[in-house]
Amino acid sequence: MDLIVAGHAxxxxxxxxxxxxxxxxxxxxxxxxxxxxxxRIRGGHNFARLRVGTEPVYAxxxxxxxxxxxxxxxxxxxxxxxxxxxxxVTDAAGTLPEGVNAVRLPFADLAREPVMVNAVAVxxxxxxxxxxxxxxxxxxxxxxxxxxxxxxxRNVAAAEAGFRAVVEGGKGCCPPKLAGGVPGERVLISGAxxxxxxxxxxxxxxxxxxxxxxxxxxxxxxxxxxQEAGLxxxxxxxxxxxxxxxxxxxxxxxxSMVCTAGGGFCLMNEALSLAxxxxxxxxxxxxxxxxxxxxxxxxxxxxDLLFSIYAGHGEFPRAVLTPADAEQAFHAAQxxxxxxxxxxxxxxxxxxxxxxxxxxxxxxxxxxxxxASPSTLVPDSAAIKPYSYRRYEVTESGVSPMVLPGxxxxxxxxxxxxxxxxGHIAESAAxxxxxxxxxxxxxxxxxxxxxxxxxxxxxxxxxxxxxRVKVEVxxxxxxxxxxxxxxxxxGSSRGVVSEALKRLRAKGLNAAMVHLNHIWPFPVDAVAxxxxxEKRALxxxxxxxxxxxxxxxxxxxxxxxxxxxRFDGRQFTVAEVEAGLEEMMR
Amino acid sequence: MRIAAERTLAEEWAVPKDVDVAWCPGCxxxxxxxxxxxxxxxxxxxxxxxxxxxxxxxxxxxxxxxRCNLFNGLHGRTLPVAAGVKLANPxxxxxxEGGDGDGYAEGGNHFLHALRRNVNMTYLxxxxxxxxxxxxxxxxxxxxxxxxxxxxxGAIEPAFRPLALAVMMDAGFVARGFCARPRQxxxxxxxxxxxxxxxxxxxxxxxxxxxxxxxxxWYSHRIYDLADEKHDPTxxxxxxxxxxxxxxxxxxxxxYRSGRKSYDELLGETLGPRLSxxxxxPDLLDELLGQFQ
Numbered sequence: 036m037d038l039i040v041a042g043h044a045x046x047x048x049x050x051x052x053x054x055x056x057x058x059x060x061x062x063x064x065x066x067x068x069x070x071x072x073x074x075r076i077r078g079g080h081n082f083a084r085l086r087v088g089t090e091p092v093y094a095x096x097x098x099x100x101x102x103x104x105x106x107x108x109x110x111x112x113x114x115x116x117x118x119x120x121x122x123x124v125t126d127a128a129g130t131l132p133e134g135v136n137a138v139r140l141p142f143a144d145l146a147r148e149p150v151m152v153n154a155v156a157v158x159x160x161x162x163x164x165x166x167x168x169x170x171x172x173x174x175x176x177x178x179x180x181x182x183x184x185x186x187x188x189r190n191v192a193a194a195e196a197g198f199r200a201v202v203e204g205g206k207g208c209c210p211p212k213l214a215g216g217v218p219g220e221r222v223l224i225s226g227a228x229x230x231x232x233x234x235x236x237x238x239x240x241x242x243x244x245x246x247x248x249x250x251x252x253x254x255x256x257x258x259x260x261x262q263e264a265g266l267x268x269x270x271x272x273x274x275x276x277x278x279x280x281x282x283x284x285x286x287x288x289x290x291s292m293v294c295t296a297g298g299g300f301c302l303m304n305e306a307l308s309l310a311x312x313x314x315x316x317x318x319x320x321x322x323x324x325x326x327x328x329x330x331x332x333x334x335x336x337x338x339d340l341l342f343s344i345y346a347g348h349g350e351f352p353r354a355v356l357t358p359a360d361a362e363q364a365f366h367a368a369q370x371x372x373x374x375x376x377x378x379x380x381x382x383x384x385x386x387x388x389x390x391x392x393x394x395x396x397x398x399x400x401x402x403x404x405x406x407a408s409p410s411t412l413v414p415d416s417a418a419i420k421p422y423s424y425r426r427y428e429v430t431e432s433g434v435s436p437m438v439l440p441g442x443x444x445x446x447x448x449x450x451x452x453x454x455x456x457x458g459h460i461a462e463s464a465a466x467x468x469x470x471x472x473x474x475x476x477x478x479x480x481x482x483x484x485x486x487x488x489x490x491x492x493x494x495x496x497x498x499x500x501x502x503r504v505k506v507e508v509x510x511x512x513x514x515x516x517x518x519x520x521x522x523x524x525x526g527s528s529r530g531v532v533s534e535a536l537k538r539l540r541a542k543g544l545n546a547a548m549v550h551l552n553h554i555w556p557f558p559v560d561a562v563a564x565x566x567x568x569e570k571r572a573l574x575x576x577x578x579x580x581x582x583x584x585x586x587x588x589x590x591x592x593x594x595x596x597x598x599x600x601r602f603d604g605r606q607f608t609v610a611e612v613e614a615g616l617e618e619m620m621r
Numbered sequence: 622m623r624i625a626a627e628r629t630l631a632e633e634w635a636v637p638k639d640v641d642v643a644w645c646p647g648c649x650x651x652x653x654x655x656x657x658x659x660x661x662x663x664x665x666x667x668x669x670x671x672x673x674x675x676x677x678x679x680x681x682x683x684x685x686x687x688r689c690n691l692f693n694g695l696h697g698r699t700l701p702v703a704a705g706v707k708l709a710n711p712x713x714x715x716x717x718e719g720g721d722g723d724g725y726a727e728g729g730n731h732f733l734h735a736l737r738r739n740v741n742m743t744y745l746x747x748x749x750x751x752x753x754x755x756x757x758x759x760x761x762x763x764x765x766x767x768x769x770x771x772x773x774x775g776a777i778e779p780a781f782r783p784l785a786l787a788v789m790m791d792a793g794f795v796a797r798g799f800c801a802r803p804r805q806x807x808x809x810x811x812x813x814x815x816x817x818x819x820x821x822x823x824x825x826x827x828x829x830x831x832x833x834x835x836x837x838x839w840y841s842h843r844i845y846d847l848a849d850e851k852h853d854p855t856x857x858x859x860x861x862x863x864x865x866x867x868x869x870x871x872x873x874x875x876x877y878r879s880g881r882k883s884y885d886e887l888l889g890e891t892l893g894p895r896l897s898x899x900x901x902x903p904d905l906l907d908e909l910l911g912q913f914q
Contacts, residue, residue: 222914
């Protein structure tokens with residue numbers, strides 16, 4: 036079942052959509068909740084889509100059975116998104132287009148107070164999908180934490196009024212009621228929250244950022260839980276400072292993370308290069324929204340892939356991770372810290388706005404802490420002769436043992452200039468060669484962090500693959516092995532592509548998906564092996580120039596036979612990916 | 622902490638004599654380096670208790686020429702890195718060091734916000750009113766009319782007055798020293814390091830290669846010690862006037878002290894302790910995940 040909740044900014048759409056989603060998850064359903072939000076504080080037209088299923092759902096649906104519109108004027112523009120039998124819940128005042136199957140409720144009367152209109156809408160929606168409003172109090176208590184019990188009570192009363200109004204007066208136009216939910220230990224979490232939580236689970240200590248969509252929710256989550264998690268969270272004067280402060284903290288031994296979007300990441304490029312040169316472990320969460328420049332602040336794109344891979348002046352190793360959903364985001368944070376520390380270099384978690392702002396239903400058991408990540412920190416610096424520590428000691432792996440400043444009888448010199456093994460400024464050609472080779476030798480090790488991809492025979496099996504705490508499989512190939520076409524994607528396109536391929540298979544068109552979760556260093560051998568000589572590669576990506584297709588060609592010599600692209604700031608729909616792929620496969 | 626004999630500690634801060642120092646003979650940086658070593662050794666600190674953070678420029682090379690912990694980062698980015706080091710390890714004595722171009726031009730915004738943030742660290746600014754390493758361009762503190770490679774007809778912008786800005790921002794500790802008086806400078810640095818919060822030490826410095834106006838002799842004729850005038854550094858109005866005084870008479874010494882609480886004090890008061898035990902994480906994660914159910 037699909038639902039749409041529409042209204043103006045400032046009308047409490049988040050409360051409606053999140054509460055509904057929460058009720059559904061508690062009732063045993065899997066919910067996928069995505070937001071379409073304008074960059075404004077009041078007014079405009081915002082909406083949320085809820086996809087509800089008895090099995091995991093990872094993408095928006097094509098046609099909703101329920102539309103909750105706080106303003107009837109918003110109904111018309113959603114008619115293309117509605118199923119023929121859809122029910123519209125909206126205010127009694129105002130006119131509706133012809134032929135709409137509507138439940139008209141006097142929102143203001145039922146609410147008693149204007150701020151309670153959203154609670155009325157929650158109650159009305161529950162009645163339409165056939166869920167008991169008992170339990171709402173608990174959810175409202177969580178949402179209105181700190182506003183007092185009276186506020187919770189009045190919201191529950193308003194919701195019950197909305198529920199009753201539909202039950203008593205709206206009979207005969209309800210959509211099929213939900214059935215088959217099996218309650219389990221599941222969480223409903225946004226991609227941004229999962230990223231933050233993954234970082235906390237990985238033992239992050241210092242988080243910095245400058246407010247910018249879509250990274251702000253990550254920093255805000257950390258601020259909210261700073262006390263209990265023991266975090267230092269700093270909103271700096273700009274992104275330059277955010278990145279440098281995190282680097283300073285990492286140099287002094289704190290796991291550090293900086294959060295930004297593409298534009299802010301531009302400002303951080305110098306610091307990214309600094310982390311590479313000084314060999315400082317740093318995790319950067321970079322959210323993609325449509326650019327260039329300010330672009331579209333609250334919308335989605337995947338156009339910073341090549342930028343992230345090449346960002347920063349000079350040559351230094353890095354990893355770029357592109358999680359598909361909340362569960363992968365949680366693990367991406369842990370993988371990022373593990374790789375950053377093991378190889379003493381920056382790791383970028385490149386996520387799209389859609390992934391970060393959407394809410395995903397995740398089995399709780401899959402979100403475990405992997406904090407015991409290997410560290411190159413010298414366990415006993417007493418084993419090193421006093422005052423002889425060399426921060427950039429040349430080793431075969433390129434990774435030097437790490438001693439922190441403040442260690443007794445050792446001094447640590449880190450330098451952004453080319454430097455000696457001791458960390459002092461150097462201009463000798465011989466030292467330069469030694470250090471360039473040392474730093475870039477780490478790339479081979481980082482590459483080994485990527486495991487050999489597997490072709491999954493069944494999409495469902497992915498759950499098992501993802502269940503691993505230690506993330507081994509970085510390239511997931513979904514679909515049947517005999518598929519002659521491989522569809523490559525990264526980031527949040529995974530759910531959409533997976534579903535589109537399922538539909539194509541039903542039409543006899545066989546293609547398998549390869550979702551690149553850990554995209555850099557590019558898994559050259561694995562991808563080249565999967566494509567081989569016979570198979571055809573297609574890409575699905577949200578950018579203009581086909582950046583993943585470019586990588587395939589450049590890294591593996593694989594020329595994609597076609598790319599399905601979208602770059603209007605909106606997430607792909609399953610139908611359009613299906614249509615795009617079908618055209619290329621026929 | 623065991624306090625070793627003063628001479629031994631002073632020696633501990635010194636690099637071997639054969640280290641190739643990239644400064645011009647007669648550079649004011651040498652005097653500043655002596656003052657820094659003197660101050661830190663007299664405070665009974667060992668090099669490994671320190672962490673210097675510097676940027677790029679001839680001044681920013683200074684920590685390479687003493688024994689210390691050092692993060693030598695990017696031009697202008699000294700202060701955010703230093704704040705990060707201090708927040709991650711409050712046990713370290715953190716000093717940021719660089720020149721006028723590094724701190725007041727490239728790092729201007731960070732300087733402004735470091736004054737606001739008030740992290741417990743000391744900022745040593747070698748101010749020679751000129752760009753040295755890039756060979757003689759104008760700096761934010763160059764006097765109007767000063768001819769440089771990038772102001773061939775003379776600088777037309779007014780000089781930046783960092784100390785006045787710091788007083789205006791109610792910085793905790795604002796002082797000025799002079800490179801040719803290392804004893805006095807060392808005493809100022811000692812007070813700065815002992816101050817809890819952000820302490821600014823602006824150091825007047827000659828550049829023998831590119832600044833032929835503000836020479837060591839030029840400064841020597843103009844500077845006077847605020848202590849001799851019984852200046853009260855807690856008087857903000859007077860401090861502001863002293864911070865702006867420039868020309869025939871240039872004050873050195875402690876200009877301003879405020880009772881502002883430092884970042885770590887305020888953080889401790891409002892949000893409790895930080896950097897907690899990693900063993901807590903599984904329980905913490907369990908608790909946080911529960912809030913999403």
